[in-house]
Amino acid sequence: MKVLLVAEKPELLSELAGFLKDLESKAGPVETAAFTAAPSLDEARKFSAYVAAKTYVAVAERVFPDQLSKAALDIVDRENPDLVIGVATKTGNEVVARVAGAKGIPMMTEIVDVEARDGALLFHRAVLGGRAISVLKPALPAAATIPARKYEVPQPGEPGELVEVQLPSSALSLVKVEEKEKGGVNIEEAEVVIGVGRGFRKKEDLAMAEELANMLGGAVGCSRPIAADYHWLPEDAWIGISGKKIRPKLYMAIGISGAPQHMSAVLDAKVIVAVNKDKNAPVFQYADYGVVADLYQFLPVFIQKLKEKLGG
Amino acid sequence: MNVAVFVKASLDPNMLRVDSSGRILVEDIPLAISEYDRNAVEEAVRLKEKHGGKVVALSALTWGPIQKRVREAEQVLREALAMGADEAYLLVDEALIPGNPYTTAGALAALAQKVGEFDLYLTGEGSMDTLSFQMAARLGEALGVPAVSYARALEVSEGKARVTRDLEEHLETVEVNLPAVVSVTGEINKPRLPTLLQIRRAFAKPLDKLSLADVSYTPPSAAVEVEELRLLAVSRKNIIVEGTSLEEIASKLVDLLVKEGIVK
Numbered sequence: 245m246k247v248l249l250v251a252e253k254p255e256l257l258s259e260l261a262g263f264l265k266d267l268e269s270k271a272g273p274v275e276t277a278a279f280t281a282a283p284s285l286d287e288a289r290k291f292s293a294y295v296a297a298k299t300y301v302a303v304a305e306r307v308f309p310d311q312l313s314k315a316a317l318d319i320v321d322r323e324n325p326d327l328v329i330g331v332a333t334k335t336g337n338e339v340v341a342r343v344a345g346a347k348g349i350p351m352m353t354e355i356v357d358v359e360a361r362d363g364a365l366l367f368h369r370a371v372l373g374g375r376a377i378s379v380l381k382p383a384l385p386a387a388a389t390i391p392a393r394k395y396e397v398p399q400p401g402e403p404g405e406l407v408e409v410q411l412p413s414s415a416l417s418l419v420k421v422e423e424k425e426k427g428g429v430n431i432e433e434a435e436v437v438i439g440v441g442r443g444f445r446k447k448e449d450l451a452m453a454e455e456l457a458n459m460l461g462g463a464v465g466c467s468r469p470i471a472a473d474y475h476w477l478p479e480d481a482w483i484g485i486s487g488k489k490i491r492p493k494l495y496m497a498i499g500i501s502g503a504p505q506h507m508s509a510v511l512d513a514k515v516i517v518a519v520n521k522d523k524n525a526p527v528f529q530y531a532d533y534g535v536v537a538d539l540y541q542f543l544p545v546f547i548q549k550l551k552e553k554l555g556g
Numbered sequence: 557m558n559v560a561v562f563v564k565a566s567l568d569p570n571m572l573r574v575d576s577s578g579r580i581l582v583e584d585i586p587l588a589i590s591e592y593d594r595n596a597v598e599e600a601v602r603l604k605e606k607h608g609g610k611v612v613a614l615s616a617l618t619w620g621p622i623q624k625r626v627r628e629a630e631q632v633l634r635e636a637l638a639m640g641a642d643e644a645y646l647l648v649d650e651a652l653i654p655g656n657p658y659t660t661a662g663a664l665a666a667l668a669q670k671v672g673e674f675d676l677y678l679t680g681e682g683s684m685d686t687l688s689f690q691m692a693a694r695l696g697e698a699l700g701v702p703a704v705s706y707a708r709a710l711e712v713s714e715g716k717a718r719v720t721r722d723l724e725e726h727l728e729t730v731e732v733n734l735p736a737v738v739s740v741t742g743e744i745n746k747p748r749l750p751t752l753l754q755i756r757r758a759f760a761k762p763l764d765k766l767s768l769a770d771v772s773y774t775p776p777s778a779a780v781e782v783e784e785l786r787l788l789a790v791s792r793k794n795i796i797v798e799g800t801s802l803e804e805i806a807s808k809l810v811d812l813l814v815k816e817g818i819v820k
């Protein structure tokens with residue numbers, strides 16, 4: 245079997261190498277080639293050592309998905325891989341989907357596991373808002389993306405042969421780029437996460453959640469609208485299938501309805517507490533302890549009781 | 557300006573049904589318009605209000621059984637019509653069930669080409685059931701036009717679209733010549749809720765059903781088999797903390813967190 249790894253940044257090759265190692269442990273040795281865009285050949289060489297295989301490199305600082313996919317298609321035609329694998333970033337998913345579209349082959353987005361069963365490769369992925377797993381058996385050739393930051397980076401080996409390729413032009417032209425604000429909190433590592441949702445009426449009110457988080461030695465996270473729509477918190481606080489997945493000891497969901505796209509990312513929490521004024525809110529199905537109350541009335545009282553406990 | 561908007565009749569992840577072994581009972585889960593496709597319809601209608609032209613809503617039924625599902629898929633398109641789309645078309649064909657981006661994209665592109673000429677093709681960034689995030693890219697390939705993903709702002713003028721793409725680390729504004737495919741995020745707008753009158757009027761608007769033969773499209777033979785589909789288990793205590801006052805409830809919750817070893 246032959247695999248082509250596709251990366252929009254050379255660093256991603258090291259994660260893809262982690263996937264490759266897992267695949268080989270299950271399906272036996274595979275032949276590999278890689279393609280990456282990189283700011284320089286040296287960067288590409290450094291990371292090509294992780295995959296220890298022939299690496300096609302397009303030297304570029306900023307690339308659009310259509311440029312990468314066109315270049316990748318030429319490489320697919322040269323290498324004839326059975327699997328094209330990328331990383332499930334927004335760009336990675338798009339590049340691989342374009343390659344799959346142009347080649348007329350299936351693609352499985354963000355596979356969480358691979359399994360070899362009766363001589364066939366099965367791919368697991370999360371569907372239905374992240375609440376269910378589907379196990380897929382594609383005919384090969386096929387394409388897939390792996391979750392970012394999932395696979396342990398293996399020890400680098402020898403850099404592979406580098407083959408420089410040119411990028412075609414893009415149908416898009418750049419007007420401007422604005423960096424996003426970063427919060428500097430790491431909810432993925434926090435032992436306690438206080439999750440805030442649209443039950444909060446204004447940004448200032450999040451102070452209550454901050455206070456709780458401080459008292460419990462935790463961090464504040466949020467549902468998608470709080471970060472992406474209202475910008476009350478930076479996007480690194482966003483919990484869910486399109487945000488962060490967390491596994492704290494305590495997750496406290498306050499004014500969050502409990503959409504599957506949010507809750508599927510907190511299923512590994514040890515204890516889940518939900519505060520919602522609607523007793524029928526789906527969030528209670530995911531909770532160990534539920535409080536049916538208006539958060540504006542409940543939180544001040546809860547903070548007070550917690551202070552008493554922690555103080556004495 | 558004519559806009560085609562692709563909407564999916566998705567399994568509603570808020571209404572999952574399973575058997576005792578955790579196997580998902582697909583046929584028992586209701587279909588609903590995929591969350592972000594509603595944003596795509598809203599954006600299409602706003603463009604029409606600004607620039608004139610028409611909005612055509614397109615969908616393919618990708619969940620069976622057909623007999624039972626056609627009405628649900630029509631309902632999804634009626635919703636788009638109520639929001640302001642002018643016409644709707646639904647592809648219904650056994651060969652598209654169960655759906656998969658690989659078979660659906662080609663079929664939808666063929667449908668769009670059959671029913672009109674469009675300056676812009678809109679869809680949601682990803683569907684709420686299969687979460688594949690492939691449609692815009694595949695539609696772009698199938699239609700032979702540029703595709704721009706993750707739009708959180710969109711303006712159209714003089715044959716060009718200016719799109720602000722919402723990426724992980726930054727917002728990237730780009731320009732592209734039309735026609736193009738654009739996928740929108742849930743943040744691009746607030747979808748309108750149609751009035752009762754608009755809902756009633758939607759029934760007078762054209763909604764046609766077509767087969768793959770009608771759009772002259774042969775999908776690639778089903779190349780992905782679904783071996784299993786099961787719910788991720790959730791087992792929680794599901795205790796509602798009760799009391800006669802908020803003070804009592806708050807104290808009980810503090811005690812529970814102490815017992816769990818979280819508050820020390």
Ligand SMILES: Cc1cc2nc3c(=O)[nH]c(=O)nc-3n(C[C@H](O)[C@H](O)[C@H](O)COP(=O)(O)OP(=O)(O)OC[C@H]3O[C@@H](n4cnc5c(N)ncnc54)[C@H](O)[C@@H]3O)c2cc1C
Pocket residue numbers: 440441442443444466467468469470482483484485486487488498499500501502503504505506519520521522525537538539540590591592682683684687
């Ligand atoms: C493809 C896709 C990806 C998505 N990815 C994500 C994701 O990564 N993360 C995510 O969070 N969402 C995601 N979503 C969106 C998700 O479906 C929901 O829309 C979102 O999670 C809702 O956020 P919320 O719970 O804050 O708001 P709402 O659903 O509006 O819930 C607010 C809740 O607050 C309660 N409330 C209101 N006032 C009070 C009060 N005074 N006191 C107590 N309770 C109160 C209400 O009863 C309600 O239950 C995604 C959707 C799709 C389709």
